[in-house]
Amino acid sequence: MRRRYSSSFHRTKARGVFVFYVVLLSFFIVIFRLVYLQLFKNKEFQAIAKSQYQEEITLQAKRGSIFDRNGNPLAESLVASSVIANPHQVKDREKAALLLSKSLKISYKNIIEKLSQDTYFVWIARKITEEEAQLIMQQKIEGVEIIKEPTGRRFYPKEELASSLLGYTGVDDQGLEGIEFFYDEELKGKTGKIQMERDAFGRAIPDGKWEVIPAMNGMHLATTVDETIQYVAERELKKGIKETKAASGTVIVMDPKNGNILAMANASYPDNISSQNDKEKNHALTDIYEPGSTFKTVLITAAVDSGKLKFNEKFYSGASLVVGGRAIHNADDGLTSPTGQEDMTGILTYSFNVGAASLGLRLGKETFYEYLDKFGFMSLTGIDLPGEGECLIPPLNEWTPLQLATISFGQGIAVTPLQLLRLYAALANGGYLVIPHIGHALVNDSGEVQKLLGFPSPSRIISEKTAKELQAMLQKVVEEGTGKKAIVPGYSVGGKTGTAQVVEQGAYVSGKYIASFVGFVPVEDPVMVVLVKVNEPKTMIWGGAVAAPIFQAIAREALWQMRLLPSSKVTQTFKAAQK
Amino acid sequence: MLAAEKVYFFDERISFKQKALPKSDPKLWFPGLSSFFLVASIALTLVIYLTLGAKIINIKYKLFQMDANRSKLAEHNALLSIKVQELSALSRIEHIARKDLGMDVPKERIIIEPSQIVRTQMEKTQATKTSGSNSIKLLYPNSSKLLYPSAAAFHQESPVGIP
Numbered sequence: 035m036r037r038r039y040s041s042s043f044h045r046t047k048a049r050g051v052f053v054f055y056v057v058l059l060s061f062f063i064v065i066f067r068l069v070y071l072q073l074f075k076n077k078e079f080q081a082i083a084k085s086q087y088q089e090e091i092t093l094q095a096k097r098g099s100i101f102d103r104n105g106n107p108l109a110e111s112l113v114a115s116s117v118i119a120n121p122h123q124v125k126d127r128e129k130a131a132l133l134l135s136k137s138l139k140i141s142y143k144n145i146i147e148k149l150s151q152d153t154y155f156v157w158i159a160r161k162i163t164e165e166e167a168q169l170i171m172q173q174k175i176e177g178v179e180i181i182k183e184p185t186g187r188r189f190y191p192k193e194e195l196a197s198s199l200l201g202y203t204g205v206d207d208q209g210l211e212g213i214e215f216f217y218d219e220e221l222k223g224k225t226g227k228i229q230m231e232r233d234a235f236g237r238a239i240p241d242g243k244w245e246v247i248p249a250m251n252g253m254h255l256a257t258t259v260d261e262t263i264q265y266v267a268e269r270e271l272k273k274g275i276k277e278t279k280a281a282s283g284t285v286i287v288m289d290p291k292n293g294n295i296l297a298m299a300n301a302s303y304p305d306n307i308s309s310q311n312d313k314e315k316n317h318a319l320t321d322i323y324e325p326g327s328t329f330k331t332v333l334i335t336a337a338v339d340s341g342k343l344k345f346n347e348k349f350y351s352g353a354s355l356v357v358g359g360r361a362i363h364n365a366d367d368g369l370t371s372p373t374g375q376e377d378m379t380g381i382l383t384y385s386f387n388v389g390a391a392s393l394g395l396r397l398g399k400e401t402f403y404e405y406l407d408k409f410g411f412m413s414l415t416g417i418d419l420p421g422e423g424e425c426l427i428p429p430l431n432e433w434t435p436l437q438l439a440t441i442s443f444g445q446g447i448a449v450t451p452l453q454l455l456r457l458y459a460a461l462a463n464g465g466y467l468v469i470p471h472i473g474h475a476l477v478n479d480s481g482e483v484q485k486l487l488g489f490p491s492p493s494r495i496i497s498e499k500t501a502k503e504l505q506a507m508l509q510k511v512v513e514e515g516t517g518k519k520a521i522v523p524g525y526s527v528g529g530k531t532g533t534a535q536v537v538e539q540g541a542y543v544s545g546k547y548i549a550s551f552v553g554f555v556p557v558e559d560p561v562m563v564v565l566v567k568v569n570e571p572k573t574m575i576w577g578g579a580v581a582a583p584i585f586q587a588i589a590r591e592a593l594w595q596m597r598l599l600p601s602s603k604v605t606q607t608f609k610a611a612q613k
Numbered sequence: 614m615l616a617a618e619k620v621y622f623f624d625e626r627i628s629f630k631q632k633a634l635p636k637s638d639p640k641l642w643f644p645g646l647s648s649f650f651l652v653a654s655i656a657l658t659l660v661i662y663l664t665l666g667a668k669i670i671n672i673k674y675k676l677f678q679m680d681a682n683r684s685k686l687a688e689h690n691a692l693l694s695i696k697v698q699e700l701s702a703l704s705r706i707e708h709i710a711r712k713d714l715g716m717d718v719p720k721e722r723i724i725i726e727p728s729q730i731v732r733t734q735m736e737k738t739q740a741t742k743t744s745g746s747n748s749i750k751l752l753y754p755n756s757s758k759l760l761y762p763s764a765a766a767f768h769q770e771s772p773v774g775i776p
Contacts (some may be wrong), residue, residue: 107698113688164692191698195706238677241670265703 047245057594059440069409088243089232095223096186097207098252100200100214102261103294103474107191109200111207114187115180117158121149123177130175137169145205160205161187162251185225188214196264198300198316199419199472200321202604213257213472220476223252253476253484258273258294263287267297271566277302278549278571284318285584287592290459290554290563293489295417296592320423322448323567326534327365327385327516327577329444329554331504332457334378336405337397337573339500347398347473358436362391365533371518382507383401383515385531387443394442399433402441408495409457410467411449416490417470423450433537444534455565458552461508462528465501466492509557520553520582522589524600528560529553529585531577536570546570551581555589556601562592 071079098110117138123129131145136275138159148156158178159166167180178284190200201212209218219487226249231242267285272468275283282302288295300317337343355362364370369384381389394402406412411425428437453468459466469489476485488537508528511517515532529552536546554560566581566588574580671738699705 107695110695110698112691112695164688189695191695192702193699195702195704237674241673262703269704269707465691 039216045128052607054131063084083276085169086601087231087233089230089236091228091230092182093226093228093247093249094182094186095225095249096251097188097203097223098221098254098476100221100255100257101477102257103257103296104257104261106261108196108257108259108261109458110189110191111186112118112164112189114161114183114185115164116160116183117162117167117170117178117179118181118595119149119156119158120380121151121156122154125176130178133173133175134170134178137173138166140163145354170216171184185222186406192261195261195268195411196259196298198318199259199264199298212419213255217255217473221252221255224250224340226250250601251479253478255330255473256475256483257472258289258296258474258475259298259472260296260592260595262595263588263592264297264299267299267588268301268593270584270587270591271299271568272301273587274566274568274580275301275571278568278573278580279303280571280580281315281569283566283568283584284321285567285588286318286451286455286565287588288455288459288468288470288563290462290468290560293456293459293470293492294474295470296562297588298472315391316419316421318451319417319419320421320450322423322426322450323543323548323569324445324447324534324537325449326548326550327390327533328385328454328530328532328550329447329449330382330385330390330442331461331508331530331552332406332409333390333394333397333402333442334382334507335409335461335496335500335504336402337378337393337504339496340397340405342401343396345503346377348375348377349381349389349392350374351381351392353388355388355391355439357391357395357439358434360436362388362439379507379510382530385511385516390443391439393439395435399430399438403427403430404440405435409460410495411453411457413458414454415450415470417452418473418487418489426451426546444532448537451565451567454552455563457562458529458554459567460495461501461504462554462563463492463501464498465494467495468492505557508553512553516576516578517551517553517582519578520551520585520589522555522586522593525555525589525593525598526557526601527553527555527589529582531582533575533577547575549575549577549580551585553582553585553589555593556598558601561598562589562597564592565586 036603057108062180085334094113096113099107099111100109101107117134119130121127127146127149129573134140134145135142140159145158148158161183170178171180188203188207190197198211201214202210202218203214204210207222209215209221214221226247229243229245231239231244233239267287267395271283274280280299280303285297285299286295287297298316298318300315315529338345348413351364351371353364353370364387365385368388371380371384371386371389376384376386376389378393380386381393406427414422414424428446433441437446456467456470469492471487471489473487475483475487478484505528508530511531512520512529517527520527520529520531532548532550532552534548534550535542536548537543546568548567549571550565552563552565554563564585566584567578568584571580584596
């Protein structure tokens with residue numbers, strides 16, 4: 035017998051089926067949604083999740099330090115902090131600006147302007163000191179944060195020592211001038227990064243996923259500069275400029291055997307505004323000038339080495355000489371030739387312009403020009419610093435007899451101090467033209483030399499005999515001639531004084547001179563060659579009176595620093611005196 | 614016949630049950646005791662593992678903090694090192710020497726090379742020689758090398774020099 039179901043049963047059953055299908059549909063919706071999220075939105079949500087739990091930290095790369103030849107640091111870098119703000123989060127702008135202004139010593143108005151901008155990020159101050167950063171963190175100003183910069187802050191612990199030589203860096207720690215610019219690739223490092231997972235409190239999860247790209251610190255640069263000699267050079271130069279009320283000056287000290295620059299100093303008279311504006315410029319390298327009588331050495335070296343003129347040959351050195359319709363006179367320093375005829379030694383010792391002109395005319399422009407090229411005046415020295423100046427030498431086909439005569443005593447030609455110094459170094463070292471350089475080696479954090487900075491070997495430009503003869507002549511200049519104030523007691527000094535007129539807009543300016551002295555010590559085995567140049571001295575004008583004493587003061591201290599004892603000749607003299 | 618095979622006698626059924634079920638051991642009478650111990654030991658191991666794991670994580674967090682402190686100290690040390698260099702700047706030292714201590718650069722220095730006889734006599738004593746307004750002390754140690762070594766010993770090494 036078949037059972038008969040009531041209508042209520044049918045309704046219940048229908049409801050059950052309906053609910054079943056609804057639930058089933060819901061499940062399918064959920065499943066489809068899950069599939070959609072997992073397959074199609076997978077990457078998007080992964081990225082959102084990563085941004086929440088992953089953090090990327092930039093690892094600062096420390097810029098390499100610069101050391102002197104004795105390992106004393108001249109420039110160093112430290113981790114730098116900067117102050118940023120989100121103007122939208124800063125509630126009390128006036129209070130925040132006041133606190134920041136006091137802490138950072140920045141104008142209140144400047145900060146208020148920045149905090150009033152309609153932006154979410156502003157720099158308040160870049161690369162502040164650690165003390166300032168600590169102070170701001172303690173103040174807990176809402177909307178203001180301290181962040182670590184990807185590049186550090188540059189410190190020069192020796193204050194202004196060698197500032198024009200070292201150069202400086204920009205806000206992003208990039209070299210902009212001097213050694214910092216030239217060796218920027220080696221000094222700058224490479225930032226790294228850490229990608230890590232962090233928890234809800236923002237702390238790094240130790241066992242989480244880490245990806246580390248280590249930062250590479252920059253290499254350290256060991257230079258040839260001697261901190262003490264550099265300091266003495268700057269001090270004596272400033273003293274000399276102050277005493278003579280000169281406009282500015284330059285000193286370069288170099289090892290003649292290998293071209294190591296021991297010191298390169300620039301200074302200007304404190305009230306000289308134009309010099310203050312470009313005090314960061316390395317005038318020792320960039321400026322060209324008419325060398326005056328210091329160039330006579332170049333002429334006589336060419337004459338002796340060429341063999342065209344005899345060593346004891348006499349040349350007219352009277353009061354004046356007419357060349358090309360113009361009269362050439364000796365300097366008005368009271369020195370005159372008794373006979374009116376002088377040999378090369380006499381011309382150099384007493385700095386006779388007329389004698390030099392006569393010699394130059396006898397030597398000939400072709401030979402002289404050839405030797406100027408050989409001595410490196412037609413090209414750059416190749417020093418590892420930016421902005422080296424080029425000599426101004428008229429082309430050979432434009433040389434008139436008058437030009438030959440004036441170039442013979444260093445007027446009508448413009449050279450850089452470094453190029454002239456290099457020639458004197460060649461005389462000091464026996465005839466080799468060296469490549470001046472500042473960089474010595476690249477060193478890593480452990481102090482190990484990673485790379486010795488090589489420079490081309492010196493090349494012979496004159497014979498050793500010529501060099502020895504010129505050394506003797508230059509020694510006589512100091513002992514008997516115009517360079518007596520360059521004598522360093524206990525040491526034999528060779529050198530030449532120079533007093534050249536200043537050229538402005540193509541004409542010589544009356545009353546303005548450049549006083550200079552170039553010399554080396556000790557003559558028998560020179561350890562340094564020094565050039566001193568003083569621009570527009572006012573109280574005295576002669577190189578022998580202005581520049582030679584500066585040379586003497588620098589050489590005396592530098593020899594003491596180098597622990598070079600006096601020559602045996604002086605010692606013997608003292609022993610004889612004791613007896 | 615089938616029906617007869619399926620019929621169990623009451624007594625046999627009971628006895629079968631009695632055979633099938635041995636008399637219960639009082640010791641094993643508490644159901645799942647072994648499983649309880651098993652679960653308990655697993656749970657304990659798990660708890661110990663988690664506790665130690667949490668401690669290790671805590672230690673790692675502390676190591677991170679210590680590393681961060683070390684970095685800060687290293688930075689501070691570098692800053693102090695720069696301060697030392699600033700304090701030892703020659704210009705500062707000279708300023709203090711001149712202004713505060715009243716010192717001056719000697720006008721001349723005298724270096725004496727003692728003869729052999731003089732050196733022997735002076736080896737055990739100290740001598741002082743004045744020059745101008747400044748005093749220069751000359752010490753004569755036992756070994757004359759310290760006083761007057763050969764000049765070559767003090768010449769700078771020139772790695773790239775004259776051939």
